[in-house]
Amino acid sequence: MNQIKEDIKDYLEKIIKEEKQAARDGKIPEYIEKVDNEDHGAVSMAMMGLDGRYVQAGDDEGTFSIQSISKIISLAVALMDQGEEEVFKHVGKEPTGDPYHSLSKMELQEDGGPLNPMVNAGAIAVVGQVKGSSVDEKFGRILDLTRKLAGNDKIDYNPEIVKAEGHDLNRALFYYNRYGGYINEKHDLEDVLPVYWRMTSIEMNIKELSRIAAVIANYGVDIETGEELIPRDVVRVLKTFMVTCGMYDQSGAFAVDVGIPAKSGISGGIMAAIPGRMGIGVLGPDLNEHRNSIAGIRLLRNISERWNLSLFNQ
Amino acid sequence: MNQIKEDIKDYLEKIIKEEKQAARDGKIPEYIEKVDNEDHGAVSMAMMGLDGRYVQAGDDEGTFSIQSISKIISLAVALMDQGEEEVFKHVGKEPTGDPYHSLSKMELQEDGGPLNPMVNAGAIAVVGQVKGSSVDEKFGRILDLTRKLAGNDKIDYNPEIVKAEGHDLNRALFYYNRYGGYINEKHDLEDVLPVYWRMTSIEMNIKELSRIAAVIANYGVDIETGEELIPRDVVRVLKTFMVTCGMYDQSGAFAVDVGIPAKSGISGGIMAAIPGRMGIGVLGPDLNEHRNSIAGIRLLRNISERWNLSLFNQ
Amino acid sequence: MNQIKEDIKDYLEKIIKEEKQAARDGKIPEYIEKVDNEDHGAVSMAMMGLDGRYVQAGDDEGTFSIQSISKIISLAVALMDQGEEEVFKHVGKEPTGDPYHSLSKMELQEDGGPLNPMVNAGAIAVVGQVKGSSVDEKFGRILDLTRKLAGNDKIDYNPEIVKAEGHDLNRALFYYNRYGGYINEKHDLEDVLPVYWRMTSIEMNIKELSRIAAVIANYGVDIETGEELIPRDVVRVLKTFMVTCGMYDQSGAFAVDVGIPAKSGISGGIMAAIPGRMGIGVLGPDLNEHRNSIAGIRLLRNISERWNLSLFNQ
């Protein structure tokens, strides 16, 4: 067992070393670099088996904000709260792999609704579906699930990151959603957006990220306690969007080239779930033109090919 | 064994009966209704196991033109001819689930290239990658693979359907592709488009369609002869596009709701491959607003839920 | 003189009678019908010469809200306050005659800025350029100019109309503008939008509307007092936008067919200025698919052809 772990660790260290140079050509968004204290060229990767075995390699960057990765968790909460039918009255299911849609960075359908729960407009509409009578209660429920998935009840959001983020585009999307009925007219901006801003500012380390992925890979069942944290049917929906919309406008290429359900964030993190096998966390803050971690994409492609992990090759 | 087949057949007959009424509200494109001699409300479904067991239920409509389903076969030929790297210099990998892209029915990226191999512009660019010194040779190689996959070397295209189809939009897409370099400048319109028109006019029955799906479900290996008709890596790519782009602008919803790699055509056919298990053919000519078979979608959703077939629930 | 007035009045009554039936096929937005108390099929027209001669014909509908017509007045104030160079750092100069741009009803350029001062996003950015330390002061300055142009210092906005209008789309546009820097970050929503909502809710009668047009036709000089209410260079800019963007996505056709600088509003009013000759006000609440008054367009085309009023035929 330990030998296997050592071999895997050696392999990961080897490929991380190979990819570090390429990664350095990427860009780190200014506010992320500052609030997450990230280093150009830093790369780390973690794997957690469904049996709890854990391997980590690369630089240890400590904690980072999960950003868009949180959209998977809030979607899980909304689906558990309202059911599929209700949630998808407020957000579409269709991917877009075309930067063309980034017109105004709105990513809206012609008839006005948000395209899917992974674009910002859609994620805000999804937050509008989370139950709770206050921002604290709504966010508390998302945070609670995050803590359970990550196996650490100390995890929290960082108010400094909330402050550092741009807010006006999100405000525009909130009102645009409410205008179209995708957010209920009873909700005020202050009921919804602080929840969104806090959830994207949740901080964790790469081990915790890999554990969240492991629970998703384990069909929603906690890999240690055996507790069902997310119903299997909800996990199915999460994994579908991770494949069709998880990597911004690079999702289609990632599906062809890597084929692993995954979600990226602008801080350079990627959470990837290999169903029935393991969870993976990667952190490489240098981003490509699609806003995905350069090193993350390359490392996941490498191991997908080496260990035949593509969902489309099973 | 026979009892299982009988039970499945009974179940299929039962659900076809249930869906027939709903299907009748759809539309059949005029020229398809004429050339394929299709009936409003007709529905049939076929399943072929990887062990060759075969079940069919519903109306027997004889042969029909496979239309866009042929894009999967020509993509297979192009990938076998040129390799992934070369083919994807000429066509993108990104899905679009948004009718917004149907601006001018062009479905092009902002920078001009075809979005993916399943939209018409992309399929034409893919045909430009098929080897052969003449239309007959290029089409012959696509037809040859189709016959082997379907297990019937009598299968052919119907020249009456070629005549009935609209051609000017395809001509526009050909020149648009050549303008952008997605079709090599050495190719003339008459070298490429007749291949495309013939392949979409290939006729077969539903049993043959289910056999093609079965070979894809069998990772490219012929379920009777054991011959590798398509390399496994190419099959992986085909299945990826079937999931992300197989059902026009309903692909995202189909992935969430059904989760089976599938490709639809405007004649109402759907080819669906359950990896490692079986191939499915459905025919229901009445189409919904996304140009997919109403009955086909409903039947596939029904059996996906009943037998847990979603790729995203494995 | 009186004979000429009588002849014109007779002619206007005659053509109004002809157009009334066609107008009835249009639509009146529900909230406009209610707050402006408008009647299907009502049509009235007013002409004011630069010498003060005045002719009115048709139904007398009393006062109505000027809606988008107010965008011309706020643009005048902003240009007087900041100058051309500064104002056009915040809003584009390019027309759009394509409903395609109505994607999300945002009418934004690819790079994010509002297309021109006549689309809603652009008009909101322009309001952000009006000087004043409070909503009351900013709106007061727009209202003051409106009163002078209309020759009635009792003119005011109707708070009931402000309440009846939809607000969320405007809020989205405000934040979208501020996100892109088209509204200064020091401005809060509550500093800007109430000004916009009030100005669109200003009520007047058709004689007053024709007087505003007459002052524009008189190069900004009050036709009675001789006071320069708007500098000639600003009037030149106003007339340019009235021609290129004044009639929503029918502006191009209106330029070809009618050729008169004009601005329409969703309440069915149109203000049209014949440079050096007269101002015209029309009210016909039934709208065509471009949101322009059906009767208004037809009447203006009729008199443009009869009296050779097209700017492009001089």
Next chain:
Amino acid sequence: MNQIKEDIKDYLEKIIKEEKQAARDGKIPEYIEKVDNEDHGAVSMAMMGLDGRYVQAGDDEGTFSIQSISKIISLAVALMDQGEEEVFKHVGKEPTGDPYHSLSKMELQEDGGPLNPMVNAGAIAVVGQVKGSSVDEKFGRILDLTRKLAGNDKIDYNPEIVKAEGHDLNRALFYYNRYGGYINEKHDLEDVLPVYWRMTSIEMNIKELSRIAAVIANYGVDIETGEELIPRDVVRVLKTFMVTCGMYDQSGAFAVDVGIPAKSGISGGIMAAIPGRMGIGVLGPDLNEHRNSIAGIRLLRNISERWNLSLFNQ
């Protein structure tokens, strides 16, 4: 009289000298540089009064291809051949000032038709409306009008330029137009596109260009012979499109800043008509990002302000 001419010439020489440096930062399309033998930084300007007085200043570059300027002449022929109503069944009247529309450089409306007669798709549809039983006859009629307008019956097109131009995008637009019914289905590509290619390759010098503008400024009447070359109603339509769509996606800014009916071409020429006063030709091959002559725009703005030429200031 001669003194006035001298003064104007001096002024033009002075402002040309001022603008030459700025112009040099522009780009000359490679094939234009070659076939038209154009020089970076060359600038020339010509004015022809309706009384025949003529002033020219700057570098004498000889002849150049008129490119898109020819769209005005073919539109005149089509309108004379078919009338306004028929022509505008095949092409829209709406401007677009947004490069966003250049998606695929198609500039099509959402419902598929060409936006206006000045975009390439629209100009091709207009050529489809020119009468004639052959390419030679159709082009002959456009060339004949061009010669009369320019006052030189030796003017012709340059076959070398036809060869040098890219053709595939035009072919795509032809078929796209025919698909949508904007080109009659009885027309083949070879009936229409050679006419378009030849007309854009017509060569003339700047004096001849200014004479065409002078006839338009003279309401269609030849300034020497007094013959009506184009009916006044057609000239009105031409001037409208010159204002709303004449300068590509800079038309709106040009209308605000300059306000002169004008049409530019990719070879750096601009034809500008001051109604009732004079015709202007400018040539400056260095183009800005909107594909307009940098020097041309600046010179026209300069004289518009100096001599109060804006249509919107009359």
